[in-house]
Amino acid sequence: MAYYILFPEKDSTIYSHPSRTLLNSGHDEILEIVKEKGSVDPRYYPSRVLLKFKSKEIKFAIENIVGGITNFNNIATASLQLYSTEHKNLPTALILNAYAVSQSWDEGSGRYSNIPTGSNGVSWIYRDNSVDKSAWPTSSFASNTTGSINVSGITKGGGTWYTGSEFYATQQFASGDNLDTNFNVTSIVGKHYKNIVGSSIYPIGVLNNGFIVKQPTTIEENTSSSFGEMKYFSVDTHTIYPPRLNIKWDDSIHSKQPSAKQSGELDVCLYRNKKEYNQNEEVIFRIHVRDKYPTRTFVTSSNYLDVGYFTTKSYWSLRDAHTEEEVIPFDDNCTKMSADSEGMKFKVFMNGLQPERYYRLLFKHINNEGTTIYDNKYHFKVTR
Numbered sequence: 001m002a003y004y005i006l007f008p009e010k011d012s013t014i015y016s017h018p019s020r021t022l023l024n025s026g027h028d029e030i031l032e033i034v035k036e037k038g039s040v041d042p043r044y045y046p047s048r049v050l051l052k053f054k055s056k057e058i059k060f061a062i063e064n065i066v067g068g069i070t071n072f073n074n075i076a077t078a079s080l081q082l083y084s085t086e087h088k089n090l091p092t093a094l095i096l097n098a099y100a101v102s103q104s105w106d107e108g109s110g111r112y113s114n115i116p117t118g119s120n121g122v123s124w125i126y127r128d129n130s131v132d133k134s135a136w137p138t139s140s141f142a143s144n145t146t147g148s149i150n151v152s153g154i155t156k157g158g159g160t161w162y163t164g165s166e167f168y169a170t171q172q173f174a175s176g177d178n179l180d181t182n183f184n185v186t187s188i189v190g191k192h193y194k195n196i197v198g199s200s201i202y203p204i205g206v207l208n209n210g211f212i213v214k215q216p217t218t219i220e221e222n223t224s225s226s227f228g229e230m231k232y233f234s235v236d237t238h239t240i241y242p243p244r245l246n247i248k249w250d251d252s253i254h255s256k257q258p259s260a261k262q263s264g265e266l267d268v269c270l271y272r273n274k275k276e277y278n279q280n281e282e283v284i285f286r287i288h289v290r291d292k293y294p295t296r297t298f299v300t301s302s303n304y305l306d307v308g309y310f311t312t313k314s315y316w317s318l319r320d321a322h323t324e325e326e327v328i329p330f331d332d333n334c335t336k337m338s339a340d341s342e343g344m345k346f347k348v349f350m351n352g353l354q355p356e357r358y359y360r361l362l363f364k365h366i367n368n369e370g371t372t373i374y375d376n377k378y379h380f381k382v383t384r
Contacts, residue, residue: 003328004065005352006245008235009054010107014124017045021155022130024110024119029237033230043153046220052210053245055196061247062193076249078189082232083241084179090228092175095216098183099161101209102145125157144202151221159212240354248334256339260311262368265292270378279355279382287344307343313366316346321358321379330364355384
């Protein structure tokens with residue numbers, strides 16, 4: 001029943017296009033994985049995306065929310081999600097890769113439309129800015145790292161990252177797929193944590209310099225084709241779709257299966273809903289489940305006061321009330337409801353939701369009669 005969300009502290013696109021090798025786009029609303037055609041030549045030049053999440057938030061999530069690194073390693077999954085926006089001219093199949101960045105970088109406050117392109121943040125050539133000029137290595141990389149690009153006509157640079165299967169995630173998209181990313185970066189986040197708390201070094205831990213997202217090297221080095229444009233919302237977006245790091249695990253406890261409603265129509269009510277919650281709250285929602293048509297019995301108390309239960313296959317989901325975007329989906333492993341003597345319950349961490357917006361809760365119940373979705377228009381607002 002646990003779904004904890006972190007948002008980036010910084011992100012940026014870096015461009016190898018000859019007109020933009022010094023460009024910083026740290027405050028752009030869009031992140032781009034594109035191959036731009038040269039202004040005076042037929043080559044196509046790739047871009048890459050950098051993102052970083054705060055070390056203190058990763059540490060807090062693992063220690064205080066998940067319950068420690070052992071729980072994180074054994075039961076949790078961390079996924080890097082970027083929400084797609086406008087895409088153009090994509091092939092029928094494509095691949096994106098994510099790596100752990102091996103050197104620090106500054107976000108800057110530049111934009112794609114900057115003139116001149118020299119700036120105060122990360123670019124294809126520099127990790128910091130075009131004044132201090134701390135260049136990304138292009139050869140003689142530090143042990144266990146790699147980077148740059150090696151193809152005629154493209155300026156070397158574009159970041160450095162750790163090598164090895166535990167520092168890498170990949171995702172393949174087929175024609176018609178949702179192009180939101182969902183990289184499994186559990187191993188990388190675990191490596192970041194071990195360095196944060198114990199200063200562990202490769203391969204046990206690595207400094208948290210974030211992630212780099214890019215196309216495979218063979219695609220980037222093919223300068224004769226564009227392979228289309230993939231665009232994603234950045235942390236500076238004015239929408240509800242900034243990138244996020246989802247940490248998910250199943251901590252549900254359900255000891256009431258013998259009392260679960262295996263058949264019949266049900267009335268499902270959410271109670272203890274305050275309608276508004278501060279963005280720093282951790283809220284336990286409770287659900288009252290009862291038969292819609294209780295069997296008549298002769299007792300001194302009302303049948304409507306009896307505690308009812310969903311089966312162990314019961315889940316919750318959260319949508320943005322305005323856009324209908326599924327913020328937290330029904331997840332067989334991570335949005336299971338718990339049960340105790342008062343009924344069904346689940347927890348929502350409000351700091352993973354965009355403030356000053358309304359959200360709607362839905363419930364799914366699977367029993368002997370099939371699957372039922374309960375959408376009773378239960379709304380709440382997250383406030384600052």
